[in-house]
Amino acid sequence: MSKEMAKTYDPKGIEEALYNKWVDKKYFHAEADRSKKPFTIVMPPPNITGQLHMGHALDNTMQDILIRFKRMEGYNALWQPGTDHASIATEVRIINTLKEQGITKEDLGREKFLEKCWEWRKEYGGRITSQLRKLGSSCDWDRERFTMDEGCNRAVNEVFVRLYEKGLIYKGHKMINWCPVCKTTISDAEVEYQNQASHLWHIKYPIIGTEDYLTFATTRPETMLGDTAVAVNPEDERYKHLIGKKVLLPIINREMPVVADDYVDMEFGTGVVKITPGHDPNDFEVGLRHDLEIVNILNDDGTINENGGKYAGMDRYAARDAIVGELDSMGLLVKIEDYSHDVGTHDRCHTTVEPLVKEQWFVKMDELIRPAVNGIKNKEIRLVPENMEKTYFNWTDNIRDWCISRQLWWGHRIPAYTCSKCGKLIVSRTKPDTCPDCGSTELSQDPDTLDTWFSSALWPFSTLGWPDQTEELEYFYPTDVLVTGYDIIFFWVIRMIFSGYEQMGREPFKTVLFHGLIRDEKGRKMSKSLGNGIDPLEVVEKYGADALRFMLVTGNSPGNDMRFSYDKVEAARNFANKIWNASRFILLNMDGKSVTRPESADLAPVDRWILSKTNRIISDVTDNMEKYELGVAAAKIYDFIWTELCDWYIEMVKPRLYNSDDAASQNAALWTLKKVLITSLKLLHPYMPFVTEEIYCTVKEDTADTEMDDSIMISAWPVFEKDYEFPADEKSLEIIKEAVKGVRNVRASMNVPPKKAAEATVVSDDEAVLESFKAGELYFKALINAPQVSYQKDKAGIPDDAVSVVTGSATVYIPLAELIDISEEIARLEKEEKRLEGELKRSNAMLGNEKFLSKAPESKIAEEKEKLASYEKMIGEVRERLKGLRK
RNA sequence: GGGGUCGUAGCUCAGCUGGGAGAGCGUCUGCUUGACGUGCAGGAGGUCUGCGGUUCGAGCCCGCACGGUCCCACCA
Numbered sequence A: 001m002s003k004e005m006a007k008t009y010d011p012k013g014i015e016e017a018l019y020n021k022w023v024d025k026k027y028f029h030a031e032a033d034r035s036k037k038p039f040t041i042v043m044p045p046p047n048i049t050g051q052l053h054m055g056h057a058l059d060n061t062m063q064d065i066l067i068r069f070k071r072m073e074g075y076n077a078l079w080q081p082g083t084d085h086a087s088i089a090t091e092v093r094i095i096n097t098l099k100e101q102g103i104t105k106e107d108l109g110r111e112k113f114l115e116k117c118w119e120w121r122k123e124y125g126g127r128i129t130s131q132l133r134k135l136g137s138s139c140d141w142d143r144e145r146f147t148m149d150e151g152c153n154r155a156v157n158e159v160f161v162r163l164y165e166k167g168l169i170y171k172g173h174k175m176i177n178w179c180p181v182c183k184t185t186i187s188d189a190e191v192e193y194q195n196q197a198s199h200l201w202h203i204k205y206p207i208i209g210t211e212d213y214l215t216f217a218t219t220r221p222e223t224m225l226g227d228t229a230v231a232v233n234p235e236d237e238r239y240k241h242l243i244g245k246k247v248l249l250p251i252i253n254r255e256m257p258v259v260a261d262d263y264v265d266m267e268f269g270t271g272v273v274k275i276t277p278g279h280d281p282n283d284f285e286v287g288l289r290h291d292l293e294i295v296n297i298l299n300d301d302g303t304i305n306e307n308g309g310k311y312a313g314m315d316r317y318a319a320r321d322a323i324v325g326e327l328d329s330m331g332l333l334v335k336i337e338d339y340s341h342d343v344g345t346h347d348r349c350h351t352t353v354e355p356l357v358k359e360q361w362f363v364k365m366d367e368l369i370r371p372a373v374n375g376i377k378n379k380e381i382r383l384v385p386e387n388m389e390k391t392y393f394n395w396t397d398n399i400r401d402w403c404i405s406r407q408l409w410w411g412h413r414i415p416a417y418t419c420s421k422c423g424k425l426i427v428s429r430t431k432p433d434t435c436p437d438c439g440s441t442e443l444s445q446d447p448d449t450l451d452t453w454f455s456s457a458l459w460p461f462s463t464l465g466w467p468d469q470t471e472e473l474e475y476f477y478p479t480d481v482l483v484t485g486y487d488i489i490f491f492w493v494i495r496m497i498f499s500g501y502e503q504m505g506r507e508p509f510k511t512v513l514f515h516g517l518i519r520d521e522k523g524r525k526m527s528k529s530l531g532n533g534i535d536p537l538e539v540v541e542k543y544g545a546d547a548l549r550f551m552l553v554t555g556n557s558p559g560n561d562m563r564f565s566y567d568k569v570e571a572a573r574n575f576a577n578k579i580w581n582a583s584r585f586i587l588l589n590m591d592g593k594s595v596t597r598p599e600s601a602d603l604a605p606v607d608r609w610i611l612s613k614t615n616r617i618i619s620d621v622t623d624n625m626e627k628y629e630l631g632v633a634a635a636k637i638y639d640f641i642w643t644e645l646c647d648w649y650i651e652m653v654k655p656r657l658y659n660s661d662d663a664a665s666q667n668a669a670l671w672t673l674k675k676v677l678i679t680s681l682k683l684l685h686p687y688m689p690f691v692t693e694e695i696y697c698t699v700k701e702d703t704a705d706t707e708m709d710d711s712i713m714i715s716a717w718p719v720f721e722k723d724y725e726f727p728a729d730e731k732s733l734e735i736i737k738e739a740v741k742g743v744r745n746v747r748a749s750m751n752v753p754p755k756k757a758a759e760a761t762v763v764s765d766d767e768a769v770l771e772s773f774k775a776g777e778l779y780f781k782a783l784i785n786a787p788q789v790s791y792q793k794d795k796a797g798i799p800d801d802a803v804s805v806v807t808g809s810a811t812v813y814i815p816l817a818e819l820i821d822i823s824e825e826i827a828r829l830e831k832e833e834k835r836l837e838g839e840l841k842r843s844n845a846m847l848g849n850e851k852f853l854s855k856a857p858e859s860k861i862a863e864e865k866e867k868l869a870s871y872e873k874m875i876g877e878v879r880e881r882l883k884g885l886r887k
Numbered sequence B: 001g002g003g004g005u006c007g008u009a010g011c012u013c014a015g016c017u018g019g020g021a022g023a024g025c026g027u028c029u030g031c032u033u034g035a036c037g038u039g040c041a042g043g044a045g046g047u048c049u050g051c052g053g054u055u056c057g058a059g060c061c062c063g064c065a066c067g068g069u070c071c072c073a074c075c076a
Helices: A014-024 A054-072 A087-100 A110-124 A127-134 A150-165 A221-226 A281-290 A306-311 A316-329 A365-377 A388-397 A452-456 A471-476 A486-504 A536-543 A545-553 A566-590 A605-626 A630-657 A663-684 A689-702 A727-749 A767-775 A777-784 A822-848 A850-855 A858-886
Strands: A038-042 A076-080 A169-179 A184-186 A191-206 A213-218 A229-232 A246-249 A254-260 A272-275 A333-346 A354-363 A382-384 A416-419 A425-427 A443-445 A479-485 A509-515 A760-763 A789-792 A803-806 A811-814
Touching: A014 A127, A014 A689, A038 A054, A038 A471, A054 A076, A054 A127, A054 A479, A054 A509, A054 A536, A054 A545, A054 A605, A054 A630, A087 A110, A087 A452, A127 A536, A150 A169, A150 A425, A150 A452, A150 A486, A169 A333, A191 A221, A191 A246, A213 A221, A213 A272, A221 A306, A221 A316, A229 A281, A254 A281, A272 A281, A281 A354, A306 A316, A316 A333, A365 A388, A365 A486, A382 A388, A388 A486, A452 A486, A479 A486, A486 A509, A536 A545, A536 A566, A545 A566, A545 A630, A545 A689, A566 A630, A566 A663, A566 A689, A605 A630, A605 A663, A605 A727, A630 A663, A630 A777, A663 A689, A727 A767, A727 A777, A727 A803, A727 A811, A767 A777, A767 A789, A777 A789, A803 A822, A803 A858, A822 A850, A822 A858
Parallel strands: A038 A076, A038 A479, A229 A254, A382 A509, A479 A509, A760 A789
Antiparallel strands: A169 A184, A169 A354, A191 A213, A191 A333, A229 A272, A246 A254, A416 A425, A416 A443, A760 A811, A803 A811
């Protein structure tokens, strides 16, 4: 070998060098090219605030596997990368760092604050993408985008204006979710419900003009400050007479009506509900129906405002305690019950959100969502796994308008302007110079920014140049597959789908491949607060990116969560080492020899067997990958390389490699080894890009093979070759393998020392079977440690006390009489007899069943009959052996 | 309240359109076999959660139950 291969594979150093080579050679880059078929994946843009975690590692590994596979298949494969400005996440982050310096964002002012944000993005925006490179991600970095770059901003403004002009974006006073800590609205999707232990306060309000009271229960007593009615069910006999009467709101001393509304559940609590239209979505609806006043009692920071009278300025929870105390002292607190219920919290900061009424911008959903529903129903877009459709429709069926305005500074500013003179609202792609109504130049832009998902919803086409009709857009859109976690189906997937249909008139991608969450070894979610997160980069450092990648996609199926485990990483690392060593072995043996394509007559049956097997694995793996069954494909490659190639073929071929006398046979073996190795490397490459590339290049260099490519990643994906299909050899080799396993088994169970050689006799009445054993004599002898093998059609001359290995097509006899205990051999054969009896019983029952014979498919019946014959033959042999031994 | 999903060998999980139960790890027994001990050979270990149904035939399809898990939902 010109290049010495180390005894164990060490990824350190190798990975980075190879990655740099790929980048330098522009292998990741894709250009629109009409002569080739495109295959496109847009990367879910990671947040610029982010650090690479296991979720990213899985997500990007899956994408890289698909893109490398398709690239090798000859597609013009584009993997479009980029990052997300992550409006609220980034803003919160920067506010916190400012806080350490004792500065608020208001101190800084909007402009200065945004400068800070861009600085942050400059400093950290590249961190996560450089981490992605360590995984081997083959995305087109020349095309890297950012959700807030100039092009994306134009796309955002364009969409906003279009939707506004169609009446699908509107400004309105509606009940929204307010985060008092982030001081912004958030969408319904951003509200996370948490079960919290709390209380149910039973309170009573005096009924005006009587001595009586109305008692009700509430979980938020402080909202009483905003009560404007009390409601009962119209059918409720207990309260019918009170409908239309008035109650007095204590503390505030507001007179309010008792209204009748179906919304009230007579069964729950006392059947009376206090109505706070300003702070409860249901009450808001009730308020609309009964024309009730909306009283807002909260400031933006969650303190009580001037409508709360003497409680003004007090924090919402302090006010709660104080109000309960005051009601108690007034004798209006009936009782306090323990009560646990779901409380809406902000998914970013976990602050309890307050529902309140504010004027905000909304996207009208009912019309937009229709094509997004149809696209899934008519399979224009396929969800993998399919059952995700139910989750999808669950959301689309209950869709509500999307609140898109945020009281944040870092994000896409809403392209709406107000004339300070006449109040005219202008929505425009660029800032207008004058008011179209009054001509004033005093126009102020809406201070709010857009929900961060508004820009990521456009990602599949904005990254390709939209709103310009670019060549890329024309060529690469719609993209082929989106790979993402099921946890952002509502935030992102659905919004991309309706945006794609609305703006492009077509689906943004043809398939969505969902993956699950990576949990820790105990099955817990990895989280910062638990501190149980495992840094993918540490794993890469220690075991190599290939090992991590392989581990992440093996042993699980689409959409299911999986556990991280170092044992599994180690197993993957060992696999990389295994193929490394197999390659080392092959190169060692090829050293100095010019290996040429053999005459077909020179191929041994065992060569034909592995070539035929290789063919089978090629079609299987390709098929699995087309169906996104990445884990299944990986397992098949693993098994093929480790078991068939290493454990069997290499071992079977060794005697020929060590025998230079038969040069033609040696050449055939080496040629086959190389061919199968290269094919295996190619199949494995999408999963383990680094080792496979390193080995491929070493083989090319060592064998000075000009037909090989400069890199495995641009080489052609293996295809089924009719010339190498040998079903007969596949079958005959399986018989020999079965015999080898049987002999080894017998030797082990009889405690025959491994070094003890013993002759063997193969007996079969099938001439062809004997022939195939003869053809494989060289390795058969080596594998069972027999100095001599003889062949015969019957058992003439076989001693009664020889050990026998009975297979369906042949029996192998080994004279081990001096070594074994006859009674043990009898026991072993009796066990075998019993097993066969069981099989016979099952098989006979099946074939004796008339319904099976009349209803089962022809092939199944034939197969079963074949089995039965084989069992009968085997049990006959076994019984005969037993008879001989018992003598 | 609605829905998803899982329940297969000691552990972690595969199992494609229903047709003789699999892998990795662990465990046990051997092995300095001229690629690899990150290895080689062999073994043990499962009434596929339970019950019922469809079927010639069910780990797989249907129903119910039990247990775990996740999502959605305005019950004060």
